[in-house]
Amino acid sequence: MSAIAKPLVGSHTTEQEDPREHLMHDPLPRGEMNAMVMDSMHTTTWKYWTLAGILAFLVVTCLVYAWYILIMQGLGVTGDNRPVYWGIFLVNVVFWIGISHAGTFISAILRVLKIESRRPFTRAAELMTTFGLVQAGLSVFMHMGRVWLSYWLIPIPNERTIWPDFHSPLMWDFMAINTYLLCSTMYLFLPLIPDIAMARDRSTGWRKTFYRILAIGFRGTEGEWKNLKTAMNIFAFAIIPVMFSVHTIVSWDFAMATRPGWSSTVFGPYFVIGALHSGMAAVAVVLFMIRSTMKNMKYFIRPEHFDTLAKLSLMVSMAWAYFYFNDYLVPWYGGDKWEKILQDFTQRGPIGWLWYFMLFCNIVVPWSILWNKKWRRTPWLMAVVGLLINIGMWIERYVIIPEALTINRMPFTWQIYIPKLEIFLTIGTFALFFLLYLLASRLIPLIPVWEVQEGQEGHILRKIGKAHIPTVSEID
């Protein structure tokens, strides 16, 4: 028996995909690309300032003023109370750390694997990491209440002979998150240097001074490039295990406790994959916003990039579902009384709908949309999917933290958590994230132009038989 391949009915055998659909095969002169990026940075319309004004207002009222109230009146003005001492603040910490993970991870893993479609969007992703970690840090400080004593976290001896306890997962958290924040910020800055130098060459006035300082004297000599590329390679490889360690350690904040819903051996990888799930979806949302609101960005950010992200998202979504099932099945099968009560409460309790909505956002939405190539390449649809996944992932953290804390082994303490002031503070952190992004978009080049040009130099169309096949040479 031999199988004979038959042509597809209705297929257009002569029709070929236009290679210029791919950024790498649609090169423009470098000067033109530089001008496009600079133009996008210098263009601010009334819509931009209106949005910036609204976000600034939200930051002042919901973040600054609400935090002032929190400091003056104490944590009693929040919904945190027995038995739920970890409320939305901790939900936000885990959520923002998750968001920040995918930024650097996407950039690093795609760089290590030499995935060419990464080139225009690595910076947008890396920026998300730094700004996301800022929100996570703020949420920790809010949760502390007496924020002026936050220096007690730093491992230095003090006059009270109080020493941070390295047995505590919270101490590991402090070390890991700070390592990740510092390394991510350095990793953001390194590939930015040549683009800052480009901006320096094309600016005047205060911008020239600003870029001259940030460009640190970079010209692009052989030695400078060699040092820069070596440092970037070290970062790309080293930051991946750090990323895995950070979210594993965040999961241990919960998993090391012997309480229902938390004590789980699978929490480490489950949290890591959850972080990637929300982070990748957030990158799609951010890319859509950049593409649709900033001038000239449609040239750099194309449907192919949403396609790449969507494929990764689909894969991560399946992995997340697997880990979720794994984490669900073992306690269910184990038959522990308290675990059973918690599962009943989560699914059939007064806020059980959250659990179903979480599964809808994190599984049903991506699985039903991201299999389709045409849909994957539709930017607005990817933004909607990304938004829903992020809502789903935020709810997932809500289910894990305040909902799980509601049920413990002392039924007389059970009480449903109702957030109060922390709702405003949450809105404030989201507003600050977008405001920082908005301001950064006009100060630093969001597109790594030199990386795009480097990629375009290495791409050619090679004729094989009757077809022209996109081919890449490894010139870096």
Add this chain to the structure above:
Amino acid sequence: MSDSRMLLAIFEDIEPASKGIDTLHNLGLSEDQMNVISGIPVKETILGRRPSRTHVGIIAMSGAVLGLLLGLFLIYGIPFLFPLDAGGQPIYPVPEGFIICFEMTMLGLMGFAFLGMFVDSGFPSYTPKEYVPQISDGRIAVLFHCPSGKQKGFIDALMKSGAQSVIPAEANQL
């Protein structure tokens, strides 16, 4: 180098730049007498140049070792100096030590890679330098020492190799 003058040959692309470098070699210039400045990284071998050395890797590895030592100090040295009994657990926690040591090692590795890039490249540097803004527009410039009296011969040869222009290199504020 009082008997030579710095010139800057500007090329449109990689191909003419590599020809220009060949020309300079043929005219008797050594590798050390020229430097390539470009808007994207171009491997030295592509331009027919000897690969340059970088110390960033070594510096980063030193940082990793220092980070590991700092981690060991935090996890074992500090409890030795300030013993603290916590819940009947050992003073020197071994499994937790791996976590702290790992984080500190990676912080040392990456922190020193970052610093190494600065140190090895001489950053930050705000003194005037030989540079033209066309480089960040994608041109490739070759900066070289031209023996005095041979300027015209060098310029003609480079223009024949495909240089867009060959100009005296002046140090300007970037």
